[in-house]
Amino acid sequence: xxPNMKIExxxxxxxxxxIVMLCISLLVLCTIALFSYWNIQFMEAASEQRSISREMRxxxxxxxxxxxxxxxxxxxxxxxxxxxxxxxxxxxxxxIPRSLELLKSLNTSSWDHGLDLRRLxxxxxxxxxxxxxxxxxxxxxxxxxxxxxxxxxxxxxxxxQIRMICNGIEEGAQNDLISFVAAQNDSTTRLRAVSxxxxxxxxxxxxxxxxxxxxGMVRRESLYKESEIAKKLLKTTLAGIADGVIAxxxxxxxxxxxxxxxxxxxxxxxxxxxxxxxxxxxxxxxxTQIEVDNPVEKVLAEGIEVGLADHANxxxxxxNQLPIDDSAAPLKDKxxxxxxxxxxxxxxSMRRYSERQLxxxxxxxxxSNEELQQFVDSAAHDLRSPLNSIKGMxxxxxWKFSGQLxxxxxxxxxxxxxxxxxxxxxLEDLLSFARASHFDAGSAKPLALKDVLTVSxxxxxxxxxxxxxxxxxxxxxxxxxxxxxxxxxxxxLIGNALKYRNPHPRIxxxxxxxxxxxxIGVRDxxxxxxxxxxxxxxxxxxxxxGEEYPGSGIGLASCRKIVEGYGGHIWAExxxxxxxxxxxxxxxxxxxxxx
Numbered sequence: 001x002x003p004n005m006k007i008e009x010x011x012x013x014x015x016x017x018x019i020v021m022l023c024i025s026l027l028v029l030c031t032i033a034l035f036s037y038w039n040i041q042f043m044e045a046a047s048e049q050r051s052i053s054r055e056m057r058x059x060x061x062x063x064x065x066x067x068x069x070x071x072x073x074x075x076x077x078x079x080x081x082x083x084x085x086x087x088x089x090x091x092x093x094x095x096i097p098r099s100l101e102l103l104k105s106l107n108t109s110s111w112d113h114g115l116d117l118r119r120l121x122x123x124x125x126x127x128x129x130x131x132x133x134x135x136x137x138x139x140x141x142x143x144x145x146x147x148x149x150x151x152x153x154x155x156x157x158x159x160x161q162i163r164m165i166c167n168g169i170e171e172g173a174q175n176d177l178i179s180f181v182a183a184q185n186d187s188t189t190r191l192r193a194v195s196x197x198x199x200x201x202x203x204x205x206x207x208x209x210x211x212x213x214x215x216g217m218v219r220r221e222s223l224y225k226e227s228e229i230a231k232k233l234l235k236t237t238l239a240g241i242a243d244g245v246i247a248x249x250x251x252x253x254x255x256x257x258x259x260x261x262x263x264x265x266x267x268x269x270x271x272x273x274x275x276x277x278x279x280x281x282x283x284x285x286x287x288t289q290i291e292v293d294n295p296v297e298k299v300l301a302e303g304i305e306v307g308l309a310d311h312a313n314x315x316x317x318x319x320n321q322l323p324i325d326d327s328a329a330p331l332k333d334k335x336x337x338x339x340x341x342x343x344x345x346x347x348x349s350m351r352r353y354s355e356r357q358l359x360x361x362x363x364x365x366x367x368s369n370e371e372l373q374q375f376v377d378s379a380a381h382d383l384r385s386p387l388n389s390i391k392g393m394x395x396x397x398x399w400k401f402s403g404q405l406x407x408x409x410x411x412x413x414x415x416x417x418x419x420x421x422x423x424x425x426x427l428e429d430l431l432s433f434a435r436a437s438h439f440d441a442g443s444a445k446p447l448a449l450k451d452v453l454t455v456s457x458x459x460x461x462x463x464x465x466x467x468x469x470x471x472x473x474x475x476x477x478x479x480x481x482x483x484x485x486x487x488x489x490x491x492x493l494i495g496n497a498l499k500y501r502n503p504h505p506r507i508x509x510x511x512x513x514x515x516x517x518x519x520i521g522v523r524d525x526x527x528x529x530x531x532x533x534x535x536x537x538x539x540x541x542x543x544x545x546g547e548e549y550p551g552s553g554i555g556l557a558s559c560r561k562i563v564e565g566y567g568g569h570i571w572a573e574x575x576x577x578x579x580x581x582x583x584x585x586x587x588x589x590x591x592x593x594x595x
Contacts, residue, residue, distance in 0.1 A: 060169035266317030449476035497524035
């Protein structure tokens with residue numbers, strides 16, 4: 001027998017602290033990386049915007065310079081009439097459109113300065129047009145018209161507007177440049193601070209992780225020593241239990257065998273280790289002597305627990321056979337992978353001997369019951385004959401001498417006839433009680449109680465018609481029982497309800513499933529009874545109403561015998577004038593049994 005052992009410690013070290021430290025460290029690293037990436041992106045964008053601002057500033061200054069040069073060239077040409085003075089003008093006509101396009105592209109892809117580049121383009125075009133008109137008029141010799149253009153101050157107004165817009169571009173670009181430089185500096189400062197903070201946090205967690213890992217290593221070393229002690233204790237326990245134990249690897253080769261198993265198989269430890277389980281543990285059917293499948297091989301093939309079939313014998317090494325009982329279970333690692341099997345078995349020679357003795361006693365008891373039943377039937381037949389003779393002679397005497405016997409004689413003959421009738425009913429009830437006491441519940445077949453109820457009501461049809469009773473029923477289950485017993489049971493209970501009825505009898509048969517059993521009830525609205533007698537009525541010959549109602553007091557005792565024979569329980573509930581309720585239980589039929 002295994003000693004009562006309790007494992008106080010769990011041989012497993014939690015890796016949660018290390019995992020938490022690792023996750024926090026990774027989180028810090030990811031935060032630094034993301035922040036660094038964001039800052040680098042921001043710095044690159046700021047650098048790009050700074051370059052754009054510088055370019056916009058340069059192009060606006062260049063545009064204004066080219067217009068001033070063009071205007072200077074125009075004046076030189078108007079004063080001298082020489083074409084070489086128009087070189088700055090011609091250069092401006094070619095380059096100014098390019099500068100305007102570049103400004104528009106820079107403004108589209110960069111910060112919005114709120115500048116009206118379209119207005120600048122219109123003013124520039126108007127200024128170049130004014131310069132071109134004056135140059136062409138001068139070439140045509142129309143000096144008066146040229147003078148009119150110059151005196152109008154239109155060119156000065158255009159240049160003032162252009163200069164104002166260009167100055168706005170330069171000022172905005174300068175402000176943006178200062179802003180971008182400041183943002184770059186702030187980003188660099190933040191990146192440096194985050195990097196230093198993250199490095200400090202990582203350093204702290206590195207120290208904490210080192211401490212936790214060190215403690216974990218010490219703990220694992222301690223648990224390793226404890227597991228070695230537990231392993232030795234397990235081997236000692238397996239070696240000392242009263243059952244045989246054999247363990248194998250996944251290939252079926254024996255890796256462990258305890259002393260009991262060595263004794264039962266006839267193999268020593270040195271001889272058994274490394275051999276296949278089928279060689280050391282051969283088993284055959286006790287009756288047929290046909291080889292039985294080895295449970296260990298089935299466990300290794302299917303990975304499930306397996307029990308040995310009944311009536312199996314182990315053939316020991318010297319050829320002797322022992323009746324055994326065993327079970328085999330898979331051995332799995334922490335990942336659920338099959339790594340072997342363990343077999344536990346025991347010698348059940350004494351149990352098998354006791355079972356045979358019990359079977360012989362049960363057979364003797366069945367024979368005794370059959371002989372007793374035959375005796376009861378024979379005795380009943382022998383008792384019926386004189387009773388029938390007495391009844392016949394009394395009836396014949398009454399018929400032939402009815403006029404001579406007088407009132408007193410007729411009364412005496414009536415007493416004889418009624419007494420014979422009571423004796424006959426008592427005899428029949430005693431036979432029913434005897435039959436209810438001797439039956440084999442194990443041979444019962446599935447039986448539908450609704451069919452039993454139909455038969456019972458058919459047998460009681462006369463009483464039902466006479467009383468005008470209304471009988472209803474719930475859906476009734478299928479149970480494992482003999483039909484004769486169930487008919488007798490329901491017929492007695494319903495017959496009782498009809499016997500002790502009110503003027504308008506109502507009877508209901510119910511069924512309820514509860515706690516792995518059926519509770520069948522028979523309820524009526526009859527005369528009821530005192531609750532103090534609800535247990536007394538199930539005893540033989542117990543009658544509460546004397547001769548007022550016919551009966552022998554055997555019916556409910558027979559019901560009790562039948563119900564208890566099927567492992568059930570019967571009881572009653574009642575109140576005077578409020579009817580009676582009889583209940584009995586029957587086991588629920590096992591799943592898979594045919595209906």
